[in-house]
Amino acid sequence: MSATANPCARMRHPARGFTLIELLISLAIGLVILAAGLSVFATSSRSSQLSEVETQMNEDGILALNLIQQQLKQAGFSQQLIPSNGATVMGNYAGPAVRGCDGGFVDAAAAFDQLSCVKGDGSDAIAIRYEATPDNTIPLLTDPTVATNCLGNSILPLTPTQVSPRPTPAAGTSLADHYTLADNRYLVIDAKTTPMLSCRGMEKRNTANIIGAPQPLLANVESMQILYGVASRPSAELAATYDPLLHQIVDYHEASDVDKLSETIEDRWGRVLSVRVCLLMRSDRPVRDAPEGGMTYKRCDNADETGTDGYLRRTYTTTVLLRNRLIAP
Template sequence: MSHSTQQGFTLIEWLIAIVIGLFLTAGIGSFLVASQRTTEATYHSEQMMDSGRIATHLITRDLKMVGFFGEYTGKPMVRGAGVTLVTSDIPSANDCLTDWVGATPEGSFPSAGGRFSPLFVGQVSNSNSLSGQYACVSSRSNLVLDSDVIGIKRVIGSPKLSAADLNSKRYYFAANSAQAELFTSSDPWPSEADMPGRQVWEYQHFVYYLDVSAQSGLPVLRKLYLHNDSGMQAINGPLVEGIERMRLLLGVDTDTSVDGVINEFIAASNVTPLQWSEGRVIGAKLYLLVRSLTEDQNYTNNNSYELGDVAVAAANDHYRRTLFESVIFFRNMVY
């Protein structure tokens, strides 16, 4: 009878197998960790890109059309000299006012004093204010310091064909090339006989600003709009979350003779009254600093971001950030 012999692994073979297994396990573990970090970084990047694109689109769309008032081109935006206010004025406590020194404060509607600003840009100071301007915004407690507030006046949408198309919560602007009226759905519809060739548009005053949400703790982009019942009213909820800083520089034609070419981008506070009155403000450059909504513990941000003339340093935290920049040319500015 023959006997077969069985042989197992030797100790050395076992040790070699264990070492190889440890190397494979370590490699797989490293791959999984790296994959998780890459996935997390990709998630944050995609979220920031989405937030930045949406916020940039919303603001630049309105900036491109700032000062657009339909057919009205023949006279200045002065109440009683081209523009007739058919509806009632908005109480100052419910409006967004620009308080010009030596002149009547200017609200959403053209004033009789001859000053009309289709565009307002102010920077929130350390005192959480706009130096007395736009109290509709500066009365809020969670504004993002050193960020800009942007006010835009224009008509929106498509021309209305009849009184049946009007919304009772909105204001409207009827105009031909020589005259204009501001009215609501409860006011008489302007007739073709009284205003030949007129078009009727919705009149709006939009205000963009940043604050920190009391609910989420995130910096968010918000918007006010003109409402017939309550004056300037905030849209419910934030427009976009994660917008950490907003800066708008104005493009100015500084040549001796106005040639319609931007020579430099400067802060709104540095634009002179003469440059405004001569129509030299013809564009803008928008900067948005976008922050991830959640922290990435595998990343420390110690970068500095240049928003035109302002540098914003990250606080060595774990939030990722991306800077968006867009150049806008004004098509319809009326001074």
């Protein structure tokens, strides 16, 4: 009897696929995993971009403060000379170290004693003066003996010295009747919708010095607000007699209040012994997926403000003592 295949044997282990329910469950699990992965990626990407934007803004803010700090530390500097009659040591320049305006200068190219202020709110401006030398400025590569302004442009030594009587020069030497005066004006301008910290300064033009055109130093500086620490008396009054009870900072004022202290520019701005600068910085680009309600930040007056344009903002503050205006005992 020949053996025959049992047809039922082939049916005991039939080939099986996934059921519809199993496919749907697998698909749902896969979608959940994919969504979780995309969420983690998006969060990581936003955090990375936010960190990058914040880092750049912090670097810009610190750099902008350092630029102004460096200039304020020079404010009022003048090489000291001893008059021929042996009187108190004097310098070539004895005028105000700084002069400021709330809201900016009407004409930032005007003469120092003719600077007037814009009325209303806005970014402040400040003019900084000191005797410029190749040692406290960036000298020209073509002539390292020439002093320069805040933009690296040369300044002619055309300012008459204020020392009188003139010192007796050493044997074989002579004293110049003129010196180099730096007069740098810092302000915020909006260049093609990108706010910038800018400077314009005294510079050579043919055979004379003029206040040159403004040039940007650093972008994304949205506002500059300045307060001035004043003494009860101007520095010039205390130069001969040191009185620590009088020659100290008694209050901080806005520029408009400093201008009310006295009749003359030399008197009221000669009282300034320190400068407090606050810069409002803006990120170089909007933050991706910014909150719908905007991002809140502190202004220089410590009030809350909400920006709805997607940019990060933060204030950076420093106080600089005008060391060249301190009278030693």
